[in-house]
Amino acid sequence: MNKLMMAAAGIVILALVASGCALTSSGFAETGRVSAKQLEGMLGRFDVIVVDVRSNSDWNKSELKIKGAVREDPAGISNRMDKYPKGKTLIFYCA
DSSP: OOHHHHHHHHHHHHHHHHHOOOOBTTBSOOOOOOOHHHHHHHTTOTTEEEEEOOOHHHHHHOSOOOTTOEEOOSTTGGGGGGGSOTTOEEEEEOO
């Protein structure tokens, strides 16, 4: 894993733990901690969708973005959950 990806993974983990932005496809539920190693192993899997829900300004300013992550505006995200297939693991991050 390159340095940029490690930094992004660290940010994701901190965001999930600190702000409770972890969600599941079955509803809004905190899922617990995800280590950098666990996240690294999940990236690229067909059953995992990583969703970046940072504010537009934070997203635009950041050079750290997880490759393959889907970008969603955090406003009203609960109204768009049906577009993601059931049975997938959704990882939302906001840092």
